[in-house]
Amino acid sequence: MDYQPYDDKTQLDRQIERYPLSFTRNPSAPLIQRPLTLTERTGPVGLERELGAGPLDLSRACVEGPSRPRAVGQLISVFGRVTDEDGSPIPNAIVELWQANSAGRYIHEMDKTDSPLDPNFTGQGRLLTGPEGEFQFYSVKPGAYPVLESGWWWRPPHIHFSIFGVSWMDRYVTQIFFPGEPLNETDLLLNAVHERDARNRLIFEYDSTSMGAVNAISYRRDFVLRGHRQTPALE
Numbered sequence: 001m002d003y004q005p006y007d008d009k010t011q012l013d014r015q016i017e018r019y020p021l022s023f024t025r026n027p028s029a030p031l032i033q034r035p036l037t038l039t040e041r042t043g044p045v046g047l048e049r050e051l052g053a054g055p056l057d058l059s060r061a062c063v064e065g066p067s068r069p070r071a072v073g074q075l076i077s078v079f080g081r082v083t084d085e086d087g088s089p090i091p092n093a094i095v096e097l098w099q100a101n102s103a104g105r106y107i108h109e110m111d112k113t114d115s116p117l118d119p120n121f122t123g124q125g126r127l128l129t130g131p132e133g134e135f136q137f138y139s140v141k142p143g144a145y146p147v148l149e150s151g152w153w154w155r156p157p158h159i160h161f162s163i164f165g166v167s168w169m170d171r172y173v174t175q176i177f178f179p180g181e182p183l184n185e186t187d188l189l190l191n192a193v194h195e196r197d198a199r200n201r202l203i204f205e206y207d208s209t210s211m212g213a214v215n216a217i218s219y220r221r222d223f224v225l226r227g228h229r230q231t232p233a234l235e
């Protein structure tokens with residue numbers, strides 16, 4: 001029997017017209033369901049220790065690591081919860097994050113733009129969800145960046161999320177966008193999710209500015225990993 005984990009109305013088109021890479025990055029044949037062994041259902045154990053997931057401040061180093069100057073850009077605080085379709089929290093999930101710096105530049109060999117790197121910003125880190133599935137981290141707002149080979153396409157500011165559940169087989173990857181960005185209207189990936197409600201689940205909610213010790217603009221995004229309120233996957 002064909003294995004079809006995808007809801008085409010609320011999940012990303014797998015092959016996107018005008019985005020040639022999407023045709024080579026996606027399977028052309030239906031997926032095959034493979035029985036899981038005990039290892040795949042239960043492992044790995046203690047991954048958070050091996051990967052060093054902990055409190056996270058991408059705008060500096062990890063908060064428990066050595067202090068560094070703050071990266072250039074608008075300081076943001078991002079928080080939310082990870083739950084299943086019934087609203088039950090997913091505690092101890094490893095959340096991996098990566099994003100461009102405030103000039104729209106990644107530290108990556110494939111980034112061929114001439115935007116400047118920031119010596120105080122790596123744009124990547126990991127954290128662990130708490131008992132209620134909650135998470136929070138600081139960062140700077142990422143800049144937009146051009147997809148050079150397209151000749152026209154600017155990616156709006158976004159943060160990449162990967163969430164590991166209880167086992168190897170539970171990995172969920174997506175990108176979350178910022179509200180009110182004009183480039184959201186033309187982004188090929190965001191708009192490859194056709195339902196407006198589902199698209200909105202890929203955009204942070206503006207929360208508030210918090211004043212005090214840390215002045216950061218605050219954004220919220222909850223993740224639902226299954227069911228009709230599922231957050232679309234966007235790789």
Ligand SMILES: [Fe+2]
Nearest residue numbers: 100155158160
């Ligand atoms: Fe990106």
